[in-house]
Amino acid sequence: MRRLDVLKSQLVAGDPDAQKEALMLSRKLTLTLNEPANTAVEIAFSVKYNVSQRFIPISAKITVTSKNGPITATELAALSGAEELLIVRVLRLLAASGVLNEVDEKTWTFTPVRQAMATPDIAAGHRMIFELILQAAWEAPQYLRETNYKCPENRTDGLVQYAFQTKLETFKLLISKPALRKDFDAFMGNTMGARNYWILDDVSPGSESPVLIDVGAGKGHDLIALNAKFPGHKSVLQDLQPVIDNVHDLDGGIETMASFPALAIYHIEFELISLSLSHFTPGARVYFYHHILHDWSDYICLEILSGLRSAMKPGYSLLLLHEMIIPEKGASDFHAMLDLTMMAFNSGMERTGRQFRTLLDAAGFEVVNIWAPEGARDADGIEEAMVKFDGVL
């Protein structure tokens, strides 16, 4: 700040060097003002850093050394096996962006952002976005030209399918690529950086039925957090069988389930999900969908919600959508970036409050409340909905 103050008069005089320095300082100031984990996740979505990082296998090695002092290009070359010149050229970009501190010639120290980037789950996100989302994004200009510049909607004909030349829907493609699937699962629960995640604070134990079913729960991070805060409730982790197979060390109260009518559309063609719905328990108190609807286009969300509606007990069961709610005007770049990421990933979409209301209304739900994000305005909010009492039930 002090240096920026000193530069003020030079800036007014239009000094280009002062301008350059001020720009660099302001970038650094932005990094300092943001939560390190937020910046780390934002960088995962940012092409140049992600691409350049993939040039050399240094991330894991740097984490292993957990070195706090300066590290030189020679040391990094020894750790990674990469050519020293290559390291210098790549780290130059990270230093210029303020992710590393260039403390001397060919010598760097790590910033908190770099450390957050090296945490295993965020590092997994960097790899997954590079290998899946960016590959799909590269093909977007050609794909969109061929599809007359319309938002992709079809789950077997989207950007991922175009890039990977497959008709497998994205989650099925992921299952056929175990390393990528592992990275995807690890990143879930971390995609929002340090932005707040909601934890329910008002659940009362049901009778026979579970209190909460987490649909598409991934590795169960939300249920584990919920149980830690409100122990003793019966909850169900629902996801694809191959995902559940990798879930270990769940708390006692959490059951797993690999079949669910709310995602019944897949039962037709997704052989990995049992066709039988016999072990499904309807009438839970809460059906929790965290980052599920954003994976899908509207017509698929309608099918998912219609399946769910028939499982819910009117007047009792609650639907909680834990999703980013894009403002109708003034979206942040994180909002916009995730929206396009969802388009590339699975023909999905981040939605505004109005879009959610329209979708829920069309599926026969009444919105009870919309809980705005706490803290960062582009954190997730919660849409709370119940089945409509309209004589149709």
Ligand SMILES: C[S@@+](CC[C@H](N)C(=O)[O-])C[C@H]1O[C@@H](n2cnc3c(N)ncnc32)[C@H](O)[C@@H]1O
């Ligand atoms: C974007 S992730 C969200 C994970 C977690 N809820 C979170 O917010 O971190 C979507 C999840 O939906 C699961 N999923 C996709 N298709 C599914 C299906 N047909 N049945 C059940 N789960 C499915 C995926 O395996 C994945 O874990």
